[in-house]
Amino acid sequence: MNVETVTSSSFIFVNDLKTWSEAQSYCREHYTDLASVRNRTENAQINKLAQYKPIWIGLYRDSWKCEAQSYCREHYTDLASVRNRTENAQINKLAQYKPIWIGLYRDSWKWSDGSPTSWMVPFIPPGNINNPCVCLHAGQWVNQRCDATFYFICEIVEVTQQLVRVKITNTGSSVNLEDAAEAMLQQFRQTLKERGLSDNMKLTWRKQPDGKIFHLEEKEEKKKENQEISCNLN
Structure with missing residues (x-):
């Protein structure tokens, strides 16, 4: 698992009208990503840059x-x-063993760069599912159609990265670990939050060359020097 911690960030106003996905691609090509807002200070910085113009930020709903x-x-x-x-x-x-949507969900709002969304709860716009992308306008977060065109804010982020080895102990559960990967990340994030660790920390899975996240561990495999986290599946 990759653990990334934001050490510094800066915002850039782009005076060019684009759709949300076009703005995301532009920011990823020239900077780091569309702007994420991790605290009130960054929210104030972005509002100052916007100067009351409607602008895209990196917040979107899982479409x-x-x-x-x-x-x-x-x-x-x-x-x-x-x-x-x-x-x-x-x-x-x-x-029939196919991955399907059911009605259970946690927080379907996400940042383009994967930053945590826990801080932004008071700013989440009304849940219009037909407008899954978010712009900032006159200090308010407003959900819009993603094909609308606005100016946008990009972000340059410097991070420190740590690789953490995660050992999953299966106690007889039939859960497919690959399917449960996102839920486990949410569990880890919640645990870190409860222990008072920074919201600037981002967790992502590191995929193997075959595209999978998890592999069975051979009994005789020597212990690696990476930090190890154990998680029991019920």
């Missing part, structure tokens, strides 16, 4: 989940909720 939710609400009632073991078995049977 795949939103599209599925929108479809279910239009044609049925909602995305599926699982209230007991019987319903869980029914949904598993329907899924």
Whole structure:
């Protein structure tokens, strides 16, 4: 697992009208990414740069989940909720081992660069699922259609990076670890937050050359010198 901690950041106002995805691509090509807002000081800096113009920032809503939710609400009632073991078995049977959306979610708002979203709760705009991208306008965070064109704020970020070895102990669970990877990251983030560690810390999985995150450990493999975190799956 990669652990990145932001050591310094600076913001750049780009006086060019682009859609959210175009702005994201531009910032990633020329700087680091679309701007993330990690605290009130950075929020004030970005507001000062914007000068009351509507600008894109890096906040967006998970569009795949939103599209599925929108479809279910239009044609049925909602995305599926699982209230007991019987319903869980029914949904598993329907899924036939395919990854599917259900109605359970944590925080579907995300920053383009993967920064934590815990601080920004008071600023989250109303949940219009048809407008999953966010711009800053006159000091307010406003969700907009992603194909609208605005000026935007890029960010240059300097980070320190540490590689942490994670050992997962499976106690008989049938959970597919690759499918559960994001949920485990959320668990680690919550644990770090509870221990008072910085919100400037970003956790990501490091994929192996074969594209997978996890591999079975050989019993005779020697211990590596990396820091090790154990996590039990119930």
